[in-house]
Amino acid sequence: xxxxxxxxxxxxxxxxxxxxxxxxxxxxxxxxxxxxxxxxxxxxxxxxxxxxxxxxxxxxxxxxxxxxxxxxxxxxxxxxxxxxxxxxxxxxxxxxxxxxxxxxxxx
Amino acid sequence: xxxxxxxxxxxxxxxxxxxxxxxxxxxxxxxxxxxxxxxxxxxxxxxxxxxxxxxxxxxxxxxxxxxxxxxxxxxxxxxxxxxxxxxxxxxxxxxxxxxxxxxxxxxxxxxxxxxxxxxxxxxxxxxxxxxxxxxxxxx
Numbered sequence: 001x002x003x004x005x006x007x008x009x010x011x012x013x014x015x016x017x018x019x020x021x022x023x024x025x026x027x028x029x030x031x032x033x034x035x036x037x038x039x040x041x042x043x044x045x046x047x048x049x050x051x052x053x054x055x056x057x058x059x060x061x062x063x064x065x066x067x068x069x070x071x072x073x074x075x076x077x078x079x080x081x082x083x084x085x086x087x088x089x090x091x092x093x094x095x096x097x098x099x100x101x102x103x104x105x106x107x
Numbered sequence: 108x109x110x111x112x113x114x115x116x117x118x119x120x121x122x123x124x125x126x127x128x129x130x131x132x133x134x135x136x137x138x139x140x141x142x143x144x145x146x147x148x149x150x151x152x153x154x155x156x157x158x159x160x161x162x163x164x165x166x167x168x169x170x171x172x173x174x175x176x177x178x179x180x181x182x183x184x185x186x187x188x189x190x191x192x193x194x195x196x197x198x199x200x201x202x203x204x205x206x207x208x209x210x211x212x213x214x215x216x217x218x219x220x221x222x223x224x225x226x227x228x229x230x231x232x233x234x235x236x237x238x239x240x241x242x243x244x245x246x
Binding site: 001002021022023024043045047050051054055057058061062065067068069071072073077088099101103 | 124129130131132133135136139140141150152154155158159162163241242243244245246
């Protein structure tokens with residue numbers, strides 16, 4: 001999941017929320033949120049670097065297939081999707097957004 | 108709180124997107140970025156799904172719930188690899204419908220179900236599942 005990095009200044013937090021997915025804004029990290037929800041043995045693995053590689057590739061390949069994707073998705077949706085991905089990449093690159101996998105057990 | 112029209116818009120877009128099969132261009136993007144046609148519209152790679160597979164340690168007879176599954180990635184893959192049963196859920200009814208159609212081409216006969224449901228009020232009894240996954244639901 002994509003989340004806001006911990007210990008950000010107010011300015012960086014606002015920027016992270018602006019660049020991140022619309023429902024993402026919690027200041028606690030995902031492992032803590034899962035613990036608060038009642039999960040035990042919660043383990044969080046940071047996958048930000050892998051996500052950056054995948055999404056940079058996704059943006060590049062989508063640009064390469066722009067014509068077909070615009071036909072399939074529509075012009076507005078294509079442009080929104082590319083802009084959203086570029087914003088996420090910017091947030092991850094400067095370290096105010098992170099991506100991770102979280103696993104936990106029901107006690 | 109976001110204005111109501113901003114809350115509705117993504118759901119409408121997803122419903123429209125899932126209502127039609129993936130185009131050849133979309134399939135090409137998937138193949139080139141993810142290494143295969145896995146039915147994703149998120150960012151989870153096969154390698155990340157394999158990490159989930161290792162962590163969940165599921166097997167035959169166990170039941171997995173995939174919340175916000177879209178076309179079935181990665182829930183259907185996890186079920187296929189582990190032998191567990193899987194239930195996929197998503198908000199637009201067209202998403203699990205697409206996943207059901209895709210499942211016919213996979214080795215999931217009798218181990219696969221799908222429901223149109225959001226994550227806030229899933230229509231299942233407590234303790235009905237051995238594991239739950241959600242991947243790129245907010246992205």
